[in-house]
Amino acid sequence: MIHEFKKIWKSYAIGLLWLMGIIWPLVGIHADGTLSFANAFTLWLYIAAASFVCLLLYVMNQSGSLKPVTTPLSAARSRVAATAGIVPTWFWILLALVLTGIFPVFTSRYAQDVAINVLIYICLGLGLNVVVGLAGMLDLGYIAFYGVGAYTYALLNIHFGMSFWLCLPIAAALAMIAGCLIGYPTLRMRGDYLAIVTLGFGEIVRLILNNWMSLTNGPNGILGVKPPSIIIPTFDGGFGFELFVLKKLHFLYYIALALAVVTIIAVRHLNYSRIGRAWESIREDETAAELMGVNTFLLKLLAYGMGALFAGLAGAFFCARMRFVSPESFTFLESAMVLSMVVLGGMGSIPGIILGAAALIVLPEVFREFELYRMLAFGMAMVVMMLFRPAGLIPAKRMGSRSEEREG
Structure with a gap:
């Protein structure tokens, strides 16, 4: 000893x-x-x-x-876990919705701005989770689809005057199409080769956005994008309708919250579906999945396209919120950040990715007082978390345990 x-x-x-x-x-x-x-x-x-x-x-x-200290703490933690297990799941979901719903009422503009960033990255993290966490494909160019969604809204709004709500599904659809077009020639590769090719395609998209001056205005970006708006009835001088622009920060927060909730519900349904189980079988052993009759290429292409769809939604909202878009927002570092959220939170785990996104966005803000040392402190905190929680903050449950939970 x-x-x-x-x-x-x-x-x-x-x-x-x-x-x-x-x-x-x-x-x-x-x-x-x-x-x-x-x-x-x-x-x-x-x-x-x-x-x-x-x-x-x-x-x-x-x-x-x-x-003498750890034993009572372990007992208390067990009692808390047992008590939490008695409370039905819908109660925790309702509590989370209430707390996030009243968040802008009791917080500052700065806190709301950080929360919007967290919600955007939750959408991105959950979209990449479909590709990496469920289907097991390492994608290093995921942020390209985020850029496709953002530029789709910017171009349609500036040149055709289309509203945010009309552009939102179009941006998602075009991002999904881009994902399928990029995925078709690349997804026959595996492992490191796939990662390198996706990294290359991500950089190609960024370079196109940066150099196609006549369409994207190159590195200068597109300025003057309009924020979301809704039509409301008015009774001033008679019944009519008026266009109300949702430019205040708390309105944008609620739109981001709605997009995040929709993304969570969609990814959860995919996770528990037959397609989700097929994706997990591909992730665990692609050769065995092929022998069992799974069309691995088609399902991998579907996963890649679905992940791109969620990135397109997040990109359209990002552009509407900033009212400006430029290629600088879609670099490889952004892809690495989103991938870090998935790995840190727990690949395949929806609560883990939500927590990972919150941690990676909030921690740099907490360390902001350290000025030049905040990224160093942030990196050290990341290393410590990965050493003690190598499977992620909230590891995903295995397929069998998830099926039993669903049936129960």
């Missing part, structure tokens, strides 16, 4: 020195381009103290010293 503890402390010291050597130059770089290590020692004291406390708690837990 003593030998094991010595190894732990030795590994801790080596790891701390390694981390210090890797990021030491970064802590001295300031926003104005100067290099100064005046405050670096204080920062390293905080890092060393925090890591030492974590290590000490780990060692105490391994030795059993924390049992």
Whole structure:
């Protein structure tokens, strides 16, 4: 036991020195381009103290010293889980809808803006979950369909004056068609080859948006896109109708919430359907699925198209909210961010992806006070979460357990 503890402390010291050597130059770089290590020692004291406390708690837990504390906590957690299991699922869904519904009433404009970002990325994460989490295809160019949806609304609204509500299904349909067109020649590949090809197609779409000046206005983007609007009855001087523009932030929040709810319901139905089970069989073993008579290519193409559809919906709303769209919003980093949400939350898990999207959008805002170090702190938090929860924050249930849950 003593030998094991010595190894732990030795590994801790080596790891701390390694981390210090890797990021030491970064802590001295300031926003104005100067290099100064005046405050670096204080920062390293905080890092060393925090890591030492974590290590000490780990060692105490391994030795059993924390049992008087952990045992009552485990018992309390079990009681809470048992109590939560008694409460029907519809109650939690209703509670979530009520809380999200009244959110704009008690929060600031900044909080509403962050919440809208979370809802947009929930739609994107759930769409990519169909491709990656259910069908098992690694897509590194998913954000291209987000761009197709955004530019569809921008072009139709600017050149033809079409409303947001009419453009929304058109954007989704065109994104799905784009997904099928891209997926048809590529989905016969597997593994890393598929990932590389999808990455290439994603960059091709971005370059087209960036260089087709006559259609997309290139890197300057498209400005002046109108926000969503509705027709309401008026009684001023007689009965009539008036166009009411939903430009206030809380109206946009409720539209984003409605899109997220629709996406959650649709993905859940796909997850529990026969198609969803076929997708999972392809994910687990594509060769075995083919031998069982599953048309793997057609189902993979369907998954790719459905994922693109949800991205198109999110893209159209993103354009309506920003009233501006440019190719800079659809880079590979955005695809990586959405993929991180799926992996972090739990591939195939709807609650996990919702939590993953919230974590990856909210955490950088929480760390904003760290200025230059916030992305470093954000990255360290990501590493810690993936070390302790490698299957995701809320791992997906296996097909058998999900079927039993559905039947129950």
